[in-house]
Amino acid sequence: MGLMTREQYQNSIRARKPMNVWFLGEKIEDLTTYPVLSASFNAISKVYELQSNPNWKDLITVKSHLNGEDVSIYNAPLSSPEDANRKTRAARALAEVIGCCTHRCTGSEAFAGLGPCTYDMDQDLGTNYFDRFMKFLDYVQKNDLTCTVTVTDVKGLRTLPPHKQPDRNSYVHIDEIRDDGIIISGYKCNQTGILFAHEIIIVPTTAMQPEDKDFALACAIPADSPNITFVLGRTPQDKRFFEIGGDIEGIDLGKKYADHQAMVYFDKVFVPNERVFMCGETKYVGRLLSYFTAVHRLTAGGCKAGGCTALCGAASLITEMVGVQKAGHIKTKLTEMAMIAETVYALSIASGIEGFKHPSGFWIPNPLLSHTCKYTCTKIPFDAVRYARDIIAGFGETAPSEFDMRSPEIGEICRRAFNPGNPEYDSFDRLRAVRFIEHMVRGSNWTAMALHGGGNQEASTVMARSFTDWKHLQNIAKSACGITKDGDKYDEIINDIGRRNGRICTIGDLPKSDK
Known part of the structure; x- marks a missing residue:
């Protein structure tokens, strides 16, 4: 077909x-x-x-x-x-x-x-x-x-x-x-x-x-x-x-x-x-579940990056409508929102690149990076949500309905009150942007997806813990601070660090619960 x-x-x-x-x-x-x-x-x-x-x-x-x-x-x-x-x-x-x-x-x-x-x-x-x-x-x-x-x-x-x-x-x-x-x-x-x-x-x-x-x-x-x-x-x-x-x-x-x-x-x-x-x-x-979640939680980074980008765009649009786009604290908040999107996006990209080939021919993303990506998605998008709600201000949070805006009796009163004052936009444009933000931050399941979709914080933490090579981390510290005094052992640790190319994941291994 x-x-x-x-x-x-x-x-x-x-x-x-x-x-x-x-x-x-x-x-x-x-x-x-x-x-x-x-x-x-x-x-x-x-x-x-x-x-x-x-x-x-x-x-x-x-x-x-x-x-x-x-x-x-x-x-x-x-x-x-x-x-x-x-x-x-x-x-x-x-x-x-x-x-x-x-x-x-x-x-x-x-x-x-x-x-x-x-x-x-x-x-x-x-x-x-x-x-x-x-x-x-x-x-x-x-x-x-x-x-x-x-x-x-x-x-x-x-x-x-x-x-x-x-x-x-x-x-x-x-x-x-x-x-x-x-x-x-x-x-x-x-x-x-x-x-x-x-x-x-x-x-x-x-x-x-x-x-x-x-x-x-x-x-x-x-x-x-x-x-x-x-x-x-x-x-x-x-x-x-x-x-x-x-x-x-x-x-x-x-x-x-x-x-x-x-x-x-x-x-x-x-x-x-x-x-x-x-x-x-x-x-x-x-x-x-290990194979599944490595990909599932990679996707979360891309998905939440896109949502944060759209949310940032709507918030930026609101600032232009009401004339506060040049305020220092507004520019800082919008920039942080943009960087939040880039952070989870970058983690998702990295987990894909740093993965490994399974004998079946399937590509498995780096599970430690993937679960770190999902864990980050349970936290920083909520800063973007807070900034967006802050930027639309109280009147945005309690905006009149479209019914009231179009009412023959009180529509004009509502439209005049909600008109942003910028001749490029009218009250309905402002309402559209406000309702888009409301939909993303509290009207739909987007925030629930950020928190629970693909697993909550604890689920990501448990998986990340199982894929972290703790002995390798200890060896890094032992060699760096002089605990490892044996020259051959020191060289072995240094060579292992180089062989891993900076990875600290037990990549390709199964979670400890499966061993």
């Missing part, structure tokens, strides 16, 4: 079988026309649209090494540092356009984890998971499908492992192993973009012990499979989607692109063998 156009993608979503989706206690009959989901449908449709744009083609499409066709970068595993950096640049550029998740990145990162992990399992155990996975990937590429990964189980009581949970459904698990496949059940949450995906990929959420073998599974399921229930999550502005119409253009939404998150319940869903990529191999769960 080849790359889909915007219209072909939208038609493919409309052609899916009916899905069991709920919001505010009511079932959604048509996801593609439901107001709360319209911005999300717009966002992923825009990504498909840009595939046909000559100015974007080289950034978001590549030649497949499986079938030789042009495919989306979201369906092409990384095979080189150039691929990793393209993913970072694409994530940033797309975030600058849509200001939210592309809905396709997590699927690509599931591929990045499953490829090398299934290869390892086949080499060690004699399974045929890698062949299954590569055939599935070829199918996804040839049909230009959108895939999303379900990672986060609801977990129940956090002090208990999966197999001791009072409700086994707290983690997705295997109910039954049959000759032709498996039956699975359980919950997943925080699933971005899942309602407009063609395929759902399931991977575990945490490393497991042998007793948790029923919970050690990875597989792929069509999103419109039977026995799946979806519950759409709320955002602070979801009711505003119902307000558009007539003279109301939707300024109070902030922008026409957004993402969505949903909780998912799998109730005895059948998965055929050819779509099963892990089935009880608890020893390899941590390895799968």
Whole structure:
């Protein structure tokens, strides 16, 4: 089939079988026309649209090494540092356009984890998971499908492992192993973009012990499979989607692109063998997550850089509207916002360059840099958020609605009050910029993505700790301060530093929990 156009993608979503989706206690009959989901449908449709744009083609499409066709970068595993950096640049550029998740990145990162992990399992155990996975990937590429990964189980009581949970459904698990496949059940949450995906990929959420073998599974399921229930999550502005119409253009939404998150319940869903990529191999769960998160947290840097760039642009625009762009403290804040974007972008680029080639042919980003990137994304974008809210000032935070601005009775009063005074802009321009900032900092899930998307601070810290070569750090200090007095040992340390080219990561090794 080849790359889909915007219209072909939208038609493919409309052609899916009916899905069991709920919001505010009511079932959604048509996801593609439901107001709360319209911005999300717009966002992923825009990504498909840009595939046909000559100015974007080289950034978001590549030649497949499986079938030789042009495919989306979201369906092409990384095979080189150039691929990793393209993913970072694409994530940033797309975030600058849509200001939210592309809905396709997590699927690509599931591929990045499953490829090398299934290869390892086949080499060690004699399974045929890698062949299954590569055939599935070829199918996804040839049909230009959108895939999303379900990672986060609801977990129940956090002090208990999966197999001791009072409700086994707290983690997705295997109910039954049959000759032709498996039956699975359980919950997943925080699933971005899942309602407009063609395929759902399931991977575990945490490393497991042998007793948790029923919970050690990875597989792929069509999103419109039977026995799946979806519950759409709320955002602070979801009711505003119902307000558009007539003279109301939707300024109070902030922008026409957004993402969505949903909780998912799998109730005895059948998965055929050819779509099963892990089935009880608890020893390899941590390895799968290590490969997956190395790419997933690289993407966070590009994505958050793009969001920060857009936020900085809106804040800068506001300063020009109201005439404070030359104030020293304003210039400092805007510059800091720009540097915040560059910081997380640089970490993402570096982790791609400093990675390593897996025997399967997949490129694994430097995991220490990748997790450092994600950890940084949980912190410094919030400085950009604070600066943006500071710059729009209190009147921006409490701005009148578009309804009031257009009201025959009080519209003129509101427009005069909110007019910035700059003849190049009117009150509606100011409201558009203000609402864009509001959408980014408190109206949508963008800040939640910065904090929790791809894992929170502690998750990044744990992984970074496991990939830091602490003995090497100690040897650096021993040689530098004279503790190492043996000449041969000193030379060994110095040579090791040179061999590593400045790296302190246990690159290529597995996390300690897997050893």
